[in-house]
Each structure stands twice: as C-alpha cells, then as structure tokens.
Amino acid sequence: MAKNDVKLLGVWASPFVMRARISLNIKSVNYEFLEETVGSKSELLLQSNPVHKKVPVLIHGDKPICESLVIVQYIDEVWTSGPSILSTDHYDRAIQRFWAAYLDDKWFPAMRRIRGAQGEERQELVDQVVEGLALLEEAFGKYSKGKAFFGGDQIGFIDIAFGSLLGWLRVTEKLGEVKLLDEAKTPGLVKWAESFCADAAVKSVMPETEKLIEFSKLLMAKMKGAPPPKN
Amino acid sequence: MGEVKVIGASLSSFCCRIEWALKLKGVEYEYIKEDLRNKSPILLQYNPVHKKIPVLVHNGKPVAESLVILEYIDETWQENPLLPKDPLEKSTARFWARFVDEKCIVSAWDACRAEEHEKERAVESAQESLGMIDKLIEGKKFFGGETIGFLDLVVGSLPNWLKFLEELGGIKLVDAEKFPSFHEWSKKFVEIPIIKEKIPMPDDLINYFTTSGLAKTIRGSALANNK
Numbered sequence: 101m102a103k104n105d106v107k108l109l110g111v112w113a114s115p116f117v118m119r120a121r122i123s124l125n126i127k128s129v130n131y132e133f134l135e136e137t138v139g140s141k142s143e144l145l146l147q148s149n150p151v152h153k154k155v156p157v158l159i160h161g162d163k164p165i166c167e168s169l170v171i172v173q174y175i176d177e178v179w180t181s182g183p184s185i186l187s188t189d190h191y192d193r194a195i196q197r198f199w200a201a202y203l204d205d206k207w208f209p210a211m212r213r214i215r216g217a218q219g220e221e222r223q224e225l226v227d228q229v230v231e232g233l234a235l236l237e238e239a240f241g242k243y244s245k246g247k248a249f250f251g252g253d254q255i256g257f258i259d260i261a262f263g264s265l266l267g268w269l270r271v272t273e274k275l276g277e278v279k280l281l282d283e284a285k286t287p288g289l290v291k292w293a294e295s296f297c298a299d300a301a302v303k304s305v306m307p308e309t310e311k312l313i314e315f316s317k318l319l320m321a322k323m324k325g326a327p328p329p330k331n
Numbered sequence: 332m333g334e335v336k337v338i339g340a341s342l343s344s345f346c347c348r349i350e351w352a353l354k355l356k357g358v359e360y361e362y363i364k365e366d367l368r369n370k371s372p373i374l375l376q377y378n379p380v381h382k383k384i385p386v387l388v389h390n391g392k393p394v395a396e397s398l399v400i401l402e403y404i405d406e407t408w409q410e411n412p413l414l415p416k417d418p419l420e421k422s423t424a425r426f427w428a429r430f431v432d433e434k435c436i437v438s439a440w441d442a443c444r445a446e447e448h449e450k451e452r453a454v455e456s457a458q459e460s461l462g463m464i465d466k467l468i469e470g471k472k473f474f475g476g477e478t479i480g481f482l483d484l485v486v487g488s489l490p491n492w493l494k495f496l497e498e499l500g501g502i503k504l505v506d507a508e509k510f511p512s513f514h515e516w517s518k519k520f521v522e523i524p525i526i527k528e529k530i531p532m533p534d535d536l537i538n539y540f541t542t543s544g545l546a547k548t549i550r551g552s553a554l555a556n557n558k
Contacts, residue, residue: 197396235380
C-alpha cells in the first residue's frame with residue numbers, strides 16, 4: 101500500500117480528530133484533511149464508518165480505520181521510521197493503553213457532563229474530574245521521570261490521549277465557572293499542558309479556546325432547542 | 332517467564348478472557364478469587380484507579396482493563412498469537428473489541444432493563460449490534476480466522492450472557508434464524524475444552540442474580556417477578 105495516500109475525515113473542534121492529526125504530524129506524514137460539515141455527514145463518512153458514522157476516520161489507500169485510539173496505534177505501527185508514540189516496552193505500553201482507556205471511559209465523559217448538570221450531580225462530576233486529575237498528576241510524576249511529557253522527552257500515547265482534551269477542559273472551566281486544572285493541586289500537569297500545547301506537532305492543530313467556546317455555546321443552544329432525548 | 336497471578340471472579344466475562352488467553356499460550360498462573368462485595372486489600376493495591384477485576388500481576392507488576400491485559404499477554408508470550416501482525420487487521424480487531432464491549436453488552440443490558448413500553452425498541456437496538464457481529468463471523472471458523480483469536484476471546488462469553496439476560500429480562504435477543512453465523516460459532520466455541528473449563532454459565536448467572544437480590548433491581552425482571 102502506498103504510504104503516501106492518506107486522508108483524514110474530521111472536524112476542527114473534535115479532540116478525537118486532533119489525536120490523529122498530532123500522530124500524523126509526529127510521523128511527518130502528509131495527509132489530506134477532509135473537513136466534515138457540522139450537522140451533516142458526508143457520503144464518504146457514512147461509507148467509511150458505517151458502524152458509528154463518526155469522525156475521525158483515517159483512510160489509508162482505500163482502507164478506513166476508525167476510533168481515535170485505534171487510529172493512533174495504527175499510525176504508530178505503520179510509520180515506523182518516525183519517533184515512537186507508544187513505548188517499545190510492553191509493560192509500559194500496557195500502562196499507556198490503561199490511561200488512555202481511563203481518559204475515554206471515565207474522565208472525559210464525566211467532564212463533558214459538568215456543564216449540563218446541576219446541584220449535587222454537578223458537584224459529584226466536578227469531584228470525579230478533580231480526583232482524576234490528581235491521579236493523572238501522580239502518573240505524570242511517575243512516567244515523565246522529570247521530563248516534559250508522559251512519554252519523556254517526546255510526546256507519547258498518554259500525552260496525545262490527554263492533551264487533546266485540554267481545549268474542552270478549558271471550555272468547561274470558562275463556561276462552567278469551575279477551576280479544574282489547578283496549579284496548587286496539580287503543578288506538574290499545569291506545566292505539562294503548556295509544554296504540550298507549545299509542541300510543534302500540536303500547535304497547528306490545537307483549536308483556540310475562544311473558538312471552542314463559541315462553538316460550545318452554539319451546540320448548547322441547539323440542544324436546548326431540540327426535543328428532549330428519549331431515555 | 333516469571334510469576335503470573337490473575338485476580339478475578341468466576342462469573343465475569345472480562346476475567347475469563349484473560350484466563351483463556353493464558354491457557355492458550357500455555358502460561359501457568361495463580362488464580363486469586365475476588366469477592367466483589369468485599370474487595371480485598373490486594374485488589375485495591377493493584378487496581379487503585381478502578382478497583383475492578385480482572386487484574387493480571389506479572390512479576391509483581393499489575394495490568395488492569397481486560398483488553399489492555401489481552402494485548403499485554405499477546406505481546407509477552409509469543410505462542411499462539413491472538414492478534415494479527417498486520418496493522419490494518421490488528422486495527423480491525425481492536426475496533427470490533429471496543430464495539431463488543433461498548434455496544435453489544437451495554438445494549439443487551441439496556442434491553443433487559445427497559446420499561447415495558449420501551450422494550451421492543453431496546454431489543455431492536457441490541458439485535459442491530461448483534462447483527463453486525465453475525466456478519467463479521469459469516470463464512471469464518473473463528474473471528475481470528477482458522478484459529479482462535481483476540482476477538483473470539485472478547486466475544487467469548489457473550490452467548491451465555493445473552494441467554495442469561497434473555498431470561499432475566501423476559502426478552503429474546505439471539506435468534507438462530509436471524510443470526511445463523513453467530514449461532515454456529517457460539518455452539519462450537521463453548522465446547523472447546525479450554526473455553527468450557529472456565530465460562531460463566533447462564534444458570535450460574537441466574538442463580539447469582541436471584542440469590543443476591545440483584546434481580547429485583549431489574550425493572551420488570553421476569554426472574555424477580557417469579558420469586
């Protein structure tokens with residue numbers, strides 16, 4: 101398969117799409133970014149991801165790969181001449197996969213629900229997210245070994261999985277009027293976030309917080325106007 | 332290759348995946364049975380984040396989350412590989428493994444727990460997911476091809492769990508006519524000796540749920556209503 105025929109279906113605001121873009125950047129892979137229109141799904145998307153109908157979808161040659169963490173690992177395994185995203189040690193890889201799964205299965209779902217929640221439920225979600233950040237701070241201390249990233253000198257799998265969520269974390273803090281990433285409680289992560297956002301592979305694909313805030317307000321307004329979902 | 336322990340619970344579909352993988356690779360391990368209603372210090376020490384089973388402990392180092400553990404096992408012990416070497420095929424296996432855990436199992440539970448007026452729709456939704464799994468195994472001996480692979484272990488105890496959920500919820504999910512390939516695969520899979528040795532049986536699941544009183548927490552449970 102020609103290594104140079106790479107397309108990525110995505111939307112600018114999606115943290116999951118961002119993971120794929122960072123990974124492709126790390127490996128210096130040239131790709132065509134096909135931006136989906138928010139609110140509608142292209143034929144190509146429906147064909148390439150008939151199961152979930154969601155972005156990101158990486159199309160390599162004519163083969164689609166779906167689900168952001170699956171895509172990141174695929175990129176790491178195909179483009180082996182670039183820097184490694186996952187560790188070469190299989191125990192360390194297991195740790196990296198564990199934390200990525202934690203972020204997607206527990207931490208991010210709790211965080212994205214904060215804005216729509218109220219009262220006791222909201223406080224519980226905030227507590228969960230803050231506790232999660234404490235766990236991640238500890239993990240960062242352990243795995244970075246004094247370097248800038250979870251992956252050491254270079255951005256690795258956990259950096260990509262977590263760092264891609266920073267934009268929406270900031271939106272939640274601003275619009276939800278809540279402090280989540282606190283220098284006093286998680287100084288390591290605060291510094292890490294700065295390094296991550298400044299990294300060459302990340303800078304060009306990290307959406308501006310202000311733009312995300314506007315986008316988020318639009319989404320919330322649309323949701324409020326929509327009929328209530330059937331549970 | 333070192334000391335291996337598995338902290339697990341016999342009725343967990345996530346735990347049996349791990350034991351099957353180790354047995355397929357001829358790896359000796361110590362099984363530590365966990366009482367989930369009274370979690371041991373050892374579990375809390377090895378999986379402080381989730382406090383859940385299964386946990387694999389290899390030379391004192393813990394690995395948690397069943398799909399993560401399966402990949403770790405496959406990378407550490409090379410006999411009888413579970414995942415294909417090709418990155419695209421590997422990605423496909425990983426994709427479907429997440430699908431099974433996030434959609435099939437969850438939608439089956441939702442159908443089991445649904446209120447009467449929502450049951451039909453919930454069952455349809457669960458069957459839609461099962462239909463995709465049925466298509467995936469069509470014309471193949473195993474999800475892994477000629478030999479048992481990663482996805483076989485992940486799907487593994489689903490047939491028995493579905494039988495249990497059908498009885499618990501008074502619903503019909505699996506249909507030999509609707510899902511002939513899945514049905515064929517499940518009949519063969521549960522008879523494989525290594526698998527048969529350690530697989531949650533529908534009767535044991537029903538027994539556990541009724542004796543623990545959990546059946547009553549399932550709205551409209553056929554089992555709870557029969558008690």
